[in-house]
Amino acid sequence: MKWDKIVLKLGGIIMILFLVVLLPLGFVVNQIFSGFYFNEIQEETEVLSQRYARTIKSIENPMTHSMFESLADLTNKEVIILNKEKKEVTNSGVSGFAISEGEFNELLSGNPITKQIEEIPNKHKFYVSGHPISTSGDFIGAVFVLTSVDGIYDSISKVRNFLILSGFGALFLALGFTFMISRKMSAPLLKMEKATRQLTRGNLDVRLEVSSRDEIGSLSQAINDLAQELNRYRTNRREFFADISHELRTPISYLQGYAQVLREGYYQNNDEKQQYLKIIQDESNRLTQLINDVFELSKMEEARIDLNFDYVNISEIAEQALSKVQREAQIKGLNTSLRVTNHLPLIKADSVRMEQIFINLLSNAIRYSNEGLIKVEIVFNHKYLKVDIADNGIGIPKEELPYIFERFHRVEKSRSRDFGGTGLGLAIVKQLVELQNGSITVDSQIGNGTRFTLSFPIEEENYEKI
Numbered sequence: 001m002k003w004d005k006i007v008l009k010l011g012g013i014i015m016i017l018f019l020v021v022l023l024p025l026g027f028v029v030n031q032i033f034s035g036f037y038f039n040e041i042q043e044e045t046e047v048l049s050q051r052y053a054r055t056i057k058s059i060e061n062p063m064t065h066s067m068f069e070s071l072a073d074l075t076n077k078e079v080i081i082l083n084k085e086k087k088e089v090t091n092s093g094v095s096g097f098a099i100s101e102g103e104f105n106e107l108l109s110g111n112p113i114t115k116q117i118e119e120i121p122n123k124h125k126f127y128v129s130g131h132p133i134s135t136s137g138d139f140i141g142a143v144f145v146l147t148s149v150d151g152i153y154d155s156i157s158k159v160r161n162f163l164i165l166s167g168f169g170a171l172f173l174a175l176g177f178t179f180m181i182s183r184k185m186s187a188p189l190l191k192m193e194k195a196t197r198q199l200t201r202g203n204l205d206v207r208l209e210v211s212s213r214d215e216i217g218s219l220s221q222a223i224n225d226l227a228q229e230l231n232r233y234r235t236n237r238r239e240f241f242a243d244i245s246h247e248l249r250t251p252i253s254y255l256q257g258y259a260q261v262l263r264e265g266y267y268q269n270n271d272e273k274q275q276y277l278k279i280i281q282d283e284s285n286r287l288t289q290l291i292n293d294v295f296e297l298s299k300m301e302e303a304r305i306d307l308n309f310d311y312v313n314i315s316e317i318a319e320q321a322l323s324k325v326q327r328e329a330q331i332k333g334l335n336t337s338l339r340v341t342n343h344l345p346l347i348k349a350d351s352v353r354m355e356q357i358f359i360n361l362l363s364n365a366i367r368y369s370n371e372g373l374i375k376v377e378i379v380f381n382h383k384y385l386k387v388d389i390a391d392n393g394i395g396i397p398k399e400e401l402p403y404i405f406e407r408f409h410r411v412e413k414s415r416s417r418d419f420g421g422t423g424l425g426l427a428i429v430k431q432l433v434e435l436q437n438g439s440i441t442v443d444s445q446i447g448n449g450t451r452f453t454l455s456f457p458i459e460e461e462n463y464e465k466i
Contacts, residue, residue: 014178015171022170026163034156038127041147046114046129048077049145053131059083059141065090068143078126078146084139094119094126094146107132107142116149125149188216195223204231236406248290251283293424300431307353307435311346314354314385318376321358329366329374336362339377347385347456349436357432360425361389361452369393372449384458390451396444404442405430 052071056064059081068079072092080097081090086104091097096119103113112131119126126146133141191208198206204227208220258276260266267273299305315338322336329336358376365374372392379386396404405426433440433454444450 014182015175018171018174018178022167026167029163030156030160034152037152037155038149041127041149041152042114042129045077045127045145045147046112048075049112049129049131049143052079052143052145053133056081056133056141056143057135059089059133068092076148078148080144080146081133081141082144083141089141095122097144097146099130103130104142108139110134110139117146125153185216188220192220192223195227199223199227199230204234244290244294248287251287251290254283255280255287293428296424296428300428300435305435307350309348309350309436312349312351312354313344313346314349314378314387315340315344317351317355318358318378318387321355321362322376324359325362325366328363332366332369333371334366334369335373337373337375339375341379344378344380345385345458347458349456353432353436357429357454358389360429364425365389365391365393365450368450380458382458385456387454387456388451389454390449392449395446395448396442396450397446398444401442401444405440 052068058064060083065081068081068090069092072079078092078094079090080088080092080094082099083089086099088097097117099113103115106113107130110132112129114127114129117126117128118124125148127149128144128146130142130144132139133143188208188211195206195208206227207224210217210220210224258280262273262276262280267276296305318338318340322338326336362374362376369391370393374392375388375390377388377390379388430440436456438454438456440455441453442450443453
């Protein structure tokens, strides 16, 4: 048997908690029960002893002796009277009764005494209450009332046995209940373990049944979501490697082919030669950009990217980015605009990476737009700085929107290849925005363009007014 099973651990913990509650509870019940009966007997015995002491005027009168022996029979309590020499003058039937010198001195001083004794040789137990007898202020003896506590001990013993028996019964019942609950709780965990082991072996189609809405059900759903995400990740990764292989193969083929043409002189004139050289340059740039994107993404995944934070002016960065993509926009006949609200704050960010974000988003807008206006709007509302970059391009299908920021994802692969790009740009943008404490969202409709919104929370200690 494996002692590290969750059934045993959980069952052991529950049983320990049960015992921690049961044992003190049984002890308290026993103490309350025994204390109640002992207090009743003590109070009754002491009251009788005090009354008898007040009643006795003479301890030498035989009538007094006879009367208290009769009272002992009637009250089922023994009575012993001692004179001032500590000798018994009345004893209703208790053998072996004795008091110490210290106790007798207490009586001489006028103080009552109480104690428990055991009768010899019958072993009967008594609770004893003694009071001094005085006449005209003189001590003439003491009267003792003895109440048997054998019945109390018997009752307490029976109650204790009943508590022990009940405790063991409850313990075994709890043990069975705990075992059943532990098995029921551990069964789905074992299924989860089996499912996760299948996931590690590459079986990403495994799914768990979600039979409850508690934490176990939530964990099962989380594993199902993980399997689904891993499956989609694997599919996207395969597609990405296929795409990246194609993207690498195409410029390399162009480079090899046209380099061979130039080397062997297969061109008619200088214009044709310059055309081939331009193709080689364009394909080299395309290959460089592809490699840079892969390298950038690799650094982000390994948390090796360094950011140099400083107070920067977002509007100036937007202007610089627009100026760098202006020629590309003009070639496609696109117009650009920048609108900035007054009193923008200087926020703490990395200016180089922030410009990279703008250029990536603007290049993306230009790539997928054939006409219209590309607008950049920056707004500050004292809680956050919001940047909107909108175009009138072809738009993004609604079902693709949740995935466009994911690595290896490309919207409509054939279309993306026609327009260029590797499917890494938006993933890089999202990483850079979040590394600078911002967030990015997208809204798009087919044929009506796309709007990317950047939001950077503003706190007074984190910005300066321009």
